[in-house]
Amino acid sequence: MSQMGLREAQMPQLAKTSANGLADFEPVAERNCFVSSKNLVMLVGDSGVGKTCLLVRFKDGAFLAGSFISTVGIDFRNKVLTVDGVKVKLQIWDTAGQERFRSVTHAYYRDAHALLLLYDVTNKASFDNIQAWLTEIHEYAQQDVVLMLLGNKVDSAQDRVVKREDGEKLAKEYGVPFMETSAKSGLNVELAFTAIAKELKHRSMKLPNEPKFKLHDYVKKEVRGSGCCRS
Numbered sequence: 529m530s531q532m533g534l535r536e537a538q539m540p541q542l543a544k545t546s547a548n549g550l551a552d553f554e555p556v557a558e559r560n561c562f563v564s565s566k567n568l569v570m571l572v573g574d575s576g577v578g579k580t581c582l583l584v585r586f587k588d589g590a591f592l593a594g595s596f597i598s599t600v601g602i603d604f605r606n607k608v609l610t611v612d613g614v615k616v617k618l619q620i621w622d623t624a625g626q627e628r629f630r631s632v633t634h635a636y637y638r639d640a641h642a643l644l645l646l647y648d649v650t651n652k653a654s655f656d657n658i659q660a661w662l663t664e665i666h667e668y669a670q671q672d673v674v675l676m677l678l679g680n681k682v683d684s685a686q687d688r689v690v691k692r693e694d695g696e697k698l699a700k701e702y703g704v705p706f707m708e709t710s711a712k713s714g715l716n717v718e719l720a721f722t723a724i725a726k727e728l729k730h731r732s733m734k735l736p737n738e739p740k741f742k743l744h745d746y747v748k749k750e751v752r753g754s755g756c757c758r759s
């Protein structure tokens with residue numbers, strides 16, 4: 529059976545088997561692909577760690593240099609990623625890191641399918657606050673939310689105060705995948721979102737005979753493969 533034929537045959541089953549409130553997959557007119565319902569991905573972390581810049585880099589391939597305009601409340605962008613021949617719709621919520629907007633952010637956690645938690649490798653306080661963010665996530669987000677820790681601004685090598693090993697250690701302690709990123713150079717930005725999209729797609733769309741996707745292993749392999757982050 530052709531790939532197209534196989535997918536068509538599985539369509540009703542796919543719609544039935546998607547679980548966890550995650551996106552159901554709908555067939556589209558286009559050949560060989562499905563478009564998922566919206567998967568909600570939230571960017572969280574202290575003010576100034578680079579959440580908005582990471583999103584703009586991912587969405588538009590550009591870097592917002594110059595004066596820092598802190599996000600007010602919450603903002604969002606949509607992007608469709610093709611993962612293993614399947615289109616996955618991501619709706620990415622860019623939250624405000626400032627304390628005064630915290631109650632706004634709390635209201636959105638419950639609906640998030642995935643969270644990217646950022647700190648800034650040039651700002652020790654943003655790293656020290658990760659535990660508080662994790663406590664908050666534990667309190668407000670779904671128990672099975674996909675979570676990844678990102679150490680951003682690795683392009684600023686001279687200003688780095690948080691070692692990669694420290695990020696890795698913390699991530700290991702909490703059992704979350706980890707990578708370092710740069711919204712400025714683009715390092716690992718696409719990879720971070722692709723990894724999340726792959727995990728969400730695998731959770732929603734259980735194809736028979738497909739091996740279980742392991743987000744941790746994927747991230748480790750891809751980060752090693754990108755040749756980054758080794759000092």
Ligand SMILES: Nc1nc2c(ncn2[C@@H]2O[C@H](COP(=O)(O)OP(=O)(O)OP(=O)(O)O)[C@@H](O)[C@H]2O)c(=O)[nH]1
Pocket residue numbers: 573574575576577578579580581582592593594595596597598599600623624625626680681682683684709710711712713
């Ligand atoms: N060198 C460098 N600067 C960055 C990077 N990402 C963001 N910045 C800078 O850091 C500052 C803050 O970036 P934002 O993306 O606005 O920070 P934010 O996390 O959205 O902050 P809030 O909206 O207040 O929560 C800006 O001046 C950016 O230009 C990066 O990867 N490298």
Ligand SMILES: [Mg+2]
Pocket residue numbers: 579580581597598599622623624625
């Ligand atoms: Mg922002």
